[in-house]
Amino acid sequence: MKALVPLALLAAACARETPPPVVPGAHADPSALVASADGRFVYVACPAQQAVAIVDVRRGELRALRGIGARPGGLALAPERGEIAVSLPDEDGVRVLDAGTLEPLRTLAAGFEPAGLAFSGDGRRLFVANARGGDVSVLDAATGTELRRVPAGREPYAVAVSKDGATVAVVSRMADVGAACDEPRSELTLLDAATGEVRRRVALASCHLAESLAFTPDDARVLVPVVRVRNRLPVVQVDRGWVMSTVLASVDPATGSVAYLPLGETDEGFPDPTGIAITADGTRTFVAARGTDRVAELRIADALALESAAGSADLERLSSSARFVAARFEVGSNPAALAMAGTTLAVAERLGDSVALFGEDGALAARVRLVPPAPEDAVRRGDRVFHDARYAFQRSFSCSSCHPGGHTDGLTYDFEIDGIGRNVVLNRSLRGVKGTAPFKWNGRNASLAEQCGPRFAKVLTRADVFPPQDLEDVVAYIESLPAPRPDPRAGRVDGRETGASARGRAIFERTRRRDGSEIAAADRCATCHPPPHYSNLRREGVGTQSGADDTGTFDVPHLTAIGSKAPYLHDGRALSLEEIWTAPDVGDLHGAVTDLTKTDLNDLVEFLKGL
Numbered sequence: 001m002k003a004l005v006p007l008a009l010l011a012a013a014c015a016r017e018t019p020p021p022v023v024p025g026a027h028a029d030p031s032a033l034v035a036s037a038d039g040r041f042v043y044v045a046c047p048a049q050q051a052v053a054i055v056d057v058r059r060g061e062l063r064a065l066r067g068i069g070a071r072p073g074g075l076a077l078a079p080e081r082g083e084i085a086v087s088l089p090d091e092d093g094v095r096v097l098d099a100g101t102l103e104p105l106r107t108l109a110a111g112f113e114p115a116g117l118a119f120s121g122d123g124r125r126l127f128v129a130n131a132r133g134g135d136v137s138v139l140d141a142a143t144g145t146e147l148r149r150v151p152a153g154r155e156p157y158a159v160a161v162s163k164d165g166a167t168v169a170v171v172s173r174m175a176d177v178g179a180a181c182d183e184p185r186s187e188l189t190l191l192d193a194a195t196g197e198v199r200r201r202v203a204l205a206s207c208h209l210a211e212s213l214a215f216t217p218d219d220a221r222v223l224v225p226v227v228r229v230r231n232r233l234p235v236v237q238v239d240r241g242w243v244m245s246t247v248l249a250s251v252d253p254a255t256g257s258v259a260y261l262p263l264g265e266t267d268e269g270f271p272d273p274t275g276i277a278i279t280a281d282g283t284r285t286f287v288a289a290r291g292t293d294r295v296a297e298l299r300i301a302d303a304l305a306l307e308s309a310a311g312s313a314d315l316e317r318l319s320s321s322a323r324f325v326a327a328r329f330e331v332g333s334n335p336a337a338l339a340m341a342g343t344t345l346a347v348a349e350r351l352g353d354s355v356a357l358f359g360e361d362g363a364l365a366a367r368v369r370l371v372p373p374a375p376e377d378a379v380r381r382g383d384r385v386f387h388d389a390r391y392a393f394q395r396s397f398s399c400s401s402c403h404p405g406g407h408t409d410g411l412t413y414d415f416e417i418d419g420i421g422r423n424v425v426l427n428r429s430l431r432g433v434k435g436t437a438p439f440k441w442n443g444r445n446a447s448l449a450e451q452c453g454p455r456f457a458k459v460l461t462r463a464d465v466f467p468p469q470d471l472e473d474v475v476a477y478i479e480s481l482p483a484p485r486p487d488p489r490a491g492r493v494d495g496r497e498t499g500a501s502a503r504g505r506a507i508f509e510r511t512r513r514r515d516g517s518e519i520a521a522a523d524r525c526a527t528c529h530p531p532p533h534y535s536n537l538r539r540e541g542v543g544t545q546s547g548a549d550d551t552g553t554f555d556v557p558h559l560t561a562i563g564s565k566a567p568y569l570h571d572g573r574a575l576s577l578e579e580i581w582t583a584p585d586v587g588d589l590h591g592a593v594t595d596l597t598k599t600d601l602n603d604l605v606e607f608l609k610g611l
């Protein structure tokens with residue numbers, strides 16, 4: 001390809017010893033990969049090092065590890081430009097680096113918490129998935145000017161460009177917020193690569209947690225490894241592999257039609273799909289399952305033949321995967337991303353701090369360590385437990401299958417231990433949960449150890465309970481998870497401060513109604529939701545008991561990062577923050593609100609979004 005200049009530079013820059021870690025003693029946590037066009041190098045995002053690494057594929061060694069001053073998210077390469085773009089989730093921006101030297105060239109502004117990104121075929125535009133923003137920024141790659149901002153489902157996460165350069169596909173990780181009984185849907189958004197206009201929005205039915213996608217070399221399909229979740233059924237089918245399973249959504253970009261090809265087996269799941277990579281000739285496709293440290297090699301031609309020949313019932317059958325899965329093989333701990341570097345498959349082994357390189361013959365050619373081995377503390381061990389599906393029956397899911405990134409999947413579940421259709425509960429985020437005991441919506445679990453302990457195995461995993469050490473470790477891991485960042489857009493319009501959040505805070509803290517009469521202490525927001533967690537850590541009743549609930553008293557939820565946790569209330573009945581108070585019959589049962597104007601409520605919501 002044309003990338004000769006930067007690669008020559010690269011060779012010069014890298015003719016030295018293995019580079020020292022940027023943050024000594026820290027892990028690397030490799031989590032995203034992109035290969036150079038000629039397949040000689042693989043670039044690796046190492047968030048725990050706040051660095052990007054370059055792996056020399058032929059030599060099987062680490063050539064460079066360079067700090068970029070912030071945690072990297074996704075990576076994209078523009079061979080024509082000799083540039084690599086790195087999303088910065090904590091800074092709402094993109095750092096563009098010289099692909100040869102990893103020297104920073106410029107920083108571009110993006111939306112809220114960018115994740116995946118890709119250059120258009122000609123390298124002139126950069127498409128950035130703003131995960132928490134729920135949109136895609138179409139940037140001029142040279143100037144950073146935002147040409148367009150397009151909504152793209154809930155938590156748009158991965159971006160891919162068609163081989164002909166005409167189409168950009170973006171997939172969302174979380175399902176759109178719907179009522180508890182609605183089918184969850186992720187969105188695949190297809191954009192015109194030249195203009196950034198939306199060509200098509202494809203709903204992936206009953207799907208969520210897509211973290212990767214790829215066009216087939218002939219651009220006839222977009223392939224998205226995704227979790228098919230059956231949260232609308234009571235969780236009685238763990239032992240039938242029916243709580244969730246992994247499929248490959250095969251989308252025809254021309255028509256928007258979707259077929260779902262099962263990737264699991266009848267007696268073993270393929271949990272937490274993380275990456276997809278296809279050889280240039282299209283003969284071999286690889287998909288990773290983070291929860292079981294495995295990669296499956298697929299024959300896509302056979303899969304597509306099955307797709308066109310089979311009825312949908314055939315495709316639902318777990319045994320169908322045998323017809324197009326050529327091989328399944330073990331990789332290192334917690335594969336987080338895949339990339340094809342020529343005919344070599346590169347696997348980011350997140351909890352191994354390594355990148356594995358598999359040759360065309362399928363054999364491991366090299367395992368490249370990104371940092372020297374660092375000691376494993378309880379948090380690190382708990383990270384392994386949390387992401388490992390071995391604790392669930394038939395390895396069908398891990399904790400992260402419902403708590404992606406330690407957060408919530410935003411879905412409601414009916415754990416049937418207390419009767420089918422009874423006490424249907426919304427999932428809860430684990431980020432920032434430390435110090436917010438009691439746990440569970442009904443507040444009946446006094447500690448995290450109790451929450452994740454023996455009862456949990458009975459309710460959910462249908463397997464042995466965690467050994468005590470693993471339980472201790474997973475609790476340490478959960479307690480280490482920081483709360484999500486407050487929404488920088490709260491109280492602002494087009495970046496301008498409107499004063500809404502300050503007015504909303506005054507409403508939250510108020511002691512008198514608009515007419516001057518006093519609000520009883522028990523009816524004030526701040527009584528039940530005091531800082532720092534915005535919870536009094538007690539159980540209270542606010543009139544939300546439904547006929548399906550055994551109780552009307554609930555854990556007063558902490559409100560940190562509440563804007564990221566939709567839907568709301570214990571059964572997810574409120575699709576937005578507003579709906580908590582605008583639903584019929586709420587009255588003044590949940591705080592004194594009936595005297596508020598619509599504008600007051602808007603202000604209150606802006607304040608909440610900024611927590």
Ligand code: HEC
Pocket residue numbers: 243386397398399400401402403412413425426427428429430433438439440441442448451452460474478
């Ligand atoms: C099938 C989806 C699912 C899986 C898998 C899952 N959880 Fe949960 N988790 C939930 C739901 C739903 C709730 C809310 C339950 C309730 O309040 O009654 C929850 C609540 C929690 C809470 C309480 C949070 C709070 O603030 O009250 C913790 C802690 C937790 N889960 C940890 C874990 C751990 C650890 C694992 C893995 C061993 C795990 N979860 C696996 C769905 C899941």
Ligand code: HEC
Pocket residue numbers: 441508522523524525526527528529539540541542544545553554555556557559562565567568569570571577580590591592593604608
């Ligand atoms: C008497 C105590 C009490 C008062 C007063 C109160 N809340 Fe709550 N709040 C709760 C409880 C309990 C819940 C959970 C109810 C449920 O899930 O059904 C809750 C839920 C919420 C939620 C949804 C949290 C989530 O994760 O879904 C928000 C937001 C909230 N309250 C904000 C407020 C605001 C703003 C006010 C003042 C207008 C207020 N609350 C007044 C106890 C209270």
